[in-house]
Amino acid sequence: MTHSKSTARLRRFLPQPLDRFAVVLIVALCLLIGILLLNGEQAAARVRDFSWQGKQVGADDTAFTLTFSRPMDRDSVESNLRVEPPLPGKVSWSGRRMAYTLNTPAPYGTKFQVQLQEAYDRFSEGRSAAIQPFKGQFQTRDRSFAYIGVDGEEAGRLVLFNLNQQQKQILTPSELVVMEFQAYPLGDRLLFAATQRTTQPSMLTEQQLFTVTTGIRIKPPVQPYAQVTADIAPPSDAPAGKVELVLDNKDYQNLKFDLSADGNVIVVQRVNRQNPSDFGPWLLKTGAPPQPLKGDPGGDFVITPDSNSLAIAQGQGLAILPLQPNSKPLDFLPKFGMVLSFAKDGSLATMVKFNSDNTRSLFLVSNQNTQKELFRTTGSIISTHFDPTKQTLYCLLTELLTEGEVYREQPYLAAIDLKTAKVRPLVLLPNQRDVQVSLAPDGLALLFDQTTEAAQGKTEAGELSTSMGKAIADSRLWLLPLDAADLNAKPQPEALPLPGLRPLWLP
Template sequence: MFKRATQNLDRAALTLILVLALAIGFLLIKGDRVSARVRDFTWQERQIGAADTAFILNFSRPMEQASVEENLHIDPPLPGKFSWAGRRMAYTLESPIPYGQSFELTLDGARDRFSQPDEARSQIQPFTGTFQSRDRAFVYLGVEGDEAGRLVLLNLTRQEQKILTPENLVVMDFKPYPESDRILFSAVEKTDEPQRSLVDQQLYTVTTGIHIHPPEEIIGAAEAEPELEAAPQSAGIVELVLDNSEYQNLKFDLSPNGRTIVVQRVNKQNPSDFGLWQLQIGEPAQAIETEPGGDFLIAPDSQSLAMSQGQGMAILPLESGADPLDFLPRYGVILNFAKDGTAAAMVRFNRNPENPTRSLFLITNQGTEKELLEIDGSFLDAQFDPNKRNLYCLLTRRIPGDVYLEQPFLTAIHLDSGEVVDLLQLPIQQDIQMNLSPDGLAILFDQAISDPEGSAEGAIRGRDGKVISSSKLWILPIVENDDGVPLQAQPQEVGVAGLRPRWMP
């Protein structure tokens, strides 16, 4: 009797185990019948810049990838490519996001991987996300009235204009920080002695009042602890970065990551003490021990720089006494790097006494050296578009005649085909600068008006020493054909008087 009862109990236990196993298996296959949902969107309520190339959607369960890709919509559209890693979907933009716009992302009708199409709960819970690009804004050097010699921020998106620097400082040069919250600039005290500019300029920063809420970093975003954001600061707060008590400060550059400043300096008492100095955040300036050189530019990796030395261009690490990483013996000037550091635009001087010319070369990190253009004038600037399809150049060509004059042009070079397009012939002038917007959709340039008799206190002067009485700012929209070759377009006057405009990153 006892044995039979035990057998019945065993059979009941086995039956229960079997039922539970089937139930567990059913749940594993069918899920808990709660609809899939988006757990996280890395661009939600964030401000997106040109350096932000991709966002991620994290889902609560594995998804039917094709259904997600078919049902995800962005308004206005942002062309891009999908990629997957488990429950994470990445969307990489084909081009930088256009500045000054708001966007909405919607996903409805997508299914999870293990559900049947006819199941009521197979579809994802509808999701809507919003984000915006950074404001379209730029900073310029004022030349008239209260703005003369001061940095001015013009926000085109919000139609706001702010004078940033105090009236007692005359700004000489400036570079915005990557988060647009500050501007690094060199300046001198306002005076009626024009020759003091090179001797007495000091380095400062000024706040812009811009506070950006950037997206999360994609790599390691899930594991990394969130960084504490700095408290917003009002515009116009000036701090001294580097004085001129012992050294004369000349050219400077700001690293792309905003953490390093390199300055060319000369000892006031010992002119042979000449070279580069490095400033890191929270540390005193330190000399970089290297061979003497000329013009320089910090590389996109923020760990090295290119500097003209002797009869060529040296690539140097930002370390004292370190050996050069590379040396390019044929080039005398570096104009710019591509944002990702894979290419650079350099100038070779063709030393023919009867016909001296200059050639612009495309140099890649794979060792390719391609001549793009030869001219009898000068290459003043060159900037790669974000996709490295085109190189936009500010150059001059010699005007035939007994008097030596150079005619400036804004010119585009399509890098794949080598096609050269003169976008705009500019007025003849010594001081002219251009700047390509971070989204690659427009070029800013100035048109200075000199006053040979001018001698006002604190007046802005050009490279020829003449007083600049006024200057117009222009925006040239970028228009391309179906092959990506830039086309001529009509420039638009901004309506403010300024010099040396630079887009905010």
């Protein structure tokens, strides 16, 4: 009787059969969920996402992440994680995501495997269910560099060389003589200054700015732990050798230029052809027409690593200018006359002070306004390069030698320990100042050139010249392996079978 009343009451509230079926189904599902919660999930934990899977990693990619399907026993993960070849690093956690931050950039031209097994989730009882074995793969970018050729059909043209694949490719057309160049952050393009080969002679005042594609296509990881946080210029999909004009020289002569770390800003020193007193830096931003940076024209300059400011010599010091027309300086450093380089994260810079006793001092300057003198010399301080760990500074210096009444400068490469300021000479170079040095992005090698001046010392149409305007008869490239961890190492330079000058490693 009671059952009949309950059934009648249910039919009165749920007159439709479909409604009654839905209620029964909901009750059954609730019971199943309760049983699962009591017994626990039986499937093994697994890696849901590996941020570097199948990617090509560069020096700016400093950490990868593993995302798990469950909260993990962190000690078991850290003790069982394997990277082959080994990459020393540090582990940090955020919920189910583990980040592995490298101590140093991964060596270029290498394939890596990441493996994890015998790790457990946080709530497994007796550790009876290990994680599903995981194996991931990634690789670093190839060791590639560009240079200006000096022989035969390569003379005056940009040449790309892949050191891993031993492949060489000429990028620029024969009618252009390349003077200087820089690389975009993904290595897909080069920005270069060039004159027409018919120019009499090839002069800096006649150069125009171009870009050329390298044909390099990489798949970089998208992850929040890279040092470069600015929006990188989008890569080019064009084949190698596509040249585009960036800035002509009809109304202005184009002199020194610099490319920002994100590839979106170019600063060029320009001189009005009709009014030589009208000179100074111009700003070229992606998608916008060139604009002059008004104010004191200044001298030598470098774009800061954040791509937002310009360090430029002005008067008796260095000014930091925002990259906006008609803007006021952010800072002024009256003590220094030249900025040479920045660390990639912008935390450190090297600057030169010209002393009253005719010596020069190399200073390490931090973004916390600390200043440390590293080196003082009667010679010249030509260029500096921070290694990726910011522990060693590689320098191109000269020593002033006296031979009777004749003075000459002997160039040499040196490494400076930034903690102790100890200077370690690496390689003595021939009696020449026109040397260009490039540090590999992973910090494991230096490239430099050695040029031989032509006997006549004068340039003709289409000929290459040194920074002093003397004709170049020949130039060779050298590779110097580095070991920043061993301050007592004595690396030996290796001659490359590549006639060229002004070598530059690609990022």
